[in-house]
Amino acid sequence: MMMMMTESMTSEMQTCMNACMECQKMCMETMTYCMTKGGRYMDMAMMGMMRDCAEMCMMCMNMMMGGSEFMGRTCMLCAEMCDRCAMTCEQMSDDAKMMECAAACRKCAEACRSMQMMPA
Numbered sequence: 001m002m003m004m005m006t007e008s009m010t011s012e013m014q015t016c017m018n019a020c021m022e023c024q025k026m027c028m029e030t031m032t033y034c035m036t037k038g039g040r041y042m043d044m045a046m047m048g049m050m051r052d053c054a055e056m057c058m059m060c061m062n063m064m065m066g067g068s069e070f071m072g073r074t075c076m077l078c079a080e081m082c083d084r085c086a087m088t089c090e091q092m093s094d095d096a097k098m099m100e101c102a103a104a105c106r107k108c109a110e111a112c113r114s115m116q117m118m119p120a
Helices: 011-037 045-064 071-092 095-113
Strands: none
Touching: 011 045, 011 071, 011 095, 045 071, 045 095, 071 095
């Protein structure tokens, strides 16, 4: 794994990486939760969205750590996917775990959008 020099890691990048890490973790936990609940929680589109969001968050962190020139565009795609995942989770507004996942996704989307103007 590539590591970016600490002195070139901005506070915005650190905030974004933390949000991505939390969102990735929350999406994975929520997928497990949904599998144990069964029934309407086993919606394949919703499960796929959470899996994709978790993967994108991980990719976004890797791009930032590596100082990739594609970091900004990756963050924008991550923000879009996090927003979509949040909307999907919010369809189960009566479930606290689903709303917790949605909140982590919204926070990550906001942090990723703040990376749009960051140079690589």
